Amino acid sequence: MRIALFVTCVVDTMAPGTGRAVVRVLERLGHRVTFPAQTCCGQMHLNTGYPRECVPLVRRFVDDFADADVVVSPSASCVAMVREQHRRVAEISGDAALADAVASTAPRVHEFSELLVDVLGVTDVGARFPHRVTYHPTCHGLRTLGLGDRPLTLLRAVRGLDLVALGGARECCGFGGTFALKNADVSVAMGADKVRQVLATGAQVLTAADNSCLLHVGGLLSRARSPVRVMHYAEILAAGERP
Structure with missing residues (x-):
C-alpha cells in the first residue's frame, strides 16, 4: 500500500x-x-x-x-x-x-x-506514555469527520497512560482559523473556558487531532503559567515503544 x-x-x-x-x-x-x-x-x-x-x-x-x-x-x-x-x-x-x-x-x-x-485495523500501536492525559475532540473531527472514539481507542491502548474525561469536551476551543483573528475577544473567552475545563481534570497533557487548536489552548495555558503540556495524539502514539 x-x-x-x-x-x-x-x-x-x-x-x-x-x-x-x-x-x-x-x-x-x-x-x-x-x-x-x-x-x-x-x-x-x-x-x-x-x-x-x-x-x-x-x-x-x-x-x-x-x-x-x-x-x-x-x-x-x-x-x-x-x-x-x-x-x-x-x-x-x-x-x-x-x-x-x-x-x-x-x-x-x-x-x-x-x-x-x-x-489498517490497528488499535494498539505499541506505545508507552506514563502520564495523565485528557482529550479535546476538535470541531472538524467531531462534527464533520465524525471521528468518534477512534482517537480515544488508540489512546486507551497506550501503556501507562491515564486517560481522563474532559468536561465540556464538545465545546469549541475558540480557535476556528481566521475566527481567532477576526473575533479575538470571543476567541480568547472561549479558549479560557476550555482552559478551565482542562485544569479541572488534573491532566498533565492535553491532546487533540488538530495542532491549530492545541496551539490556541496551549498559548492560553502558557499565559496562565500552567504546567499542562499540549501534544498531538500522534506524538503520544509515537512515544516509548513497549519492550
Whole structure:
C-alpha cells in the first residue's frame, strides 16, 4: 500500500514533530510513507470567502497525491476540507476534469486515527506514555469527520497512560482559523473556558487531532503559567515503544 503524508501548513511550519510522529508510528507498523511535494489545501482561502483563489490549490493537491493509494494527515480540519469542500471548489471552477480528479482523490484521504483503526485495523500501536492525559475532540473531527472514539481507542491502548474525561469536551476551543483573528475577544473567552475545563481534570497533557487548536489552548495555558503540556495524539502514539 502506497501511503502518502499530507502534512498540512500548520504542522509543517509550527509543529513538525507531529508529522514525524505519524511516520514513526506507521514505520513501526511496517509501512513505508512517502512525502510528495505539496502546498496548502486551501481551507483558509475558502473560509475567508475566496473560493476561486482556492481552485489552483485544489488542482495542485490532486496532482500531488494522484499516485497514492492512501493519503494520511494528522489534521482533522484539513482532511475535512479535502473531503467535504474540494468538490465544491471544483464545481465553482467549472472544470469537469478537476471535479473528476477530486472525486477520485478525496475518498482516499484519511485523518490519522481513521487510517489506523478503519483502514489498517490497528488499535494498539505499541506505545508507552506514563502520564495523565485528557482529550479535546476538535470541531472538524467531531462534527464533520465524525471521528468518534477512534482517537480515544488508540489512546486507551497506550501503556501507562491515564486517560481522563474532559468536561465540556464538545465545546469549541475558540480557535476556528481566521475566527481567532477576526473575533479575538470571543476567541480568547472561549479558549479560557476550555482552559478551565482542562485544569479541572488534573491532566498533565492535553491532546487533540488538530495542532491549530492545541496551539490556541496551549498559548492560553502558557499565559496562565500552567504546567499542562499540549501534544498531538500522534506524538503520544509515537512515544516509548513497549519492550
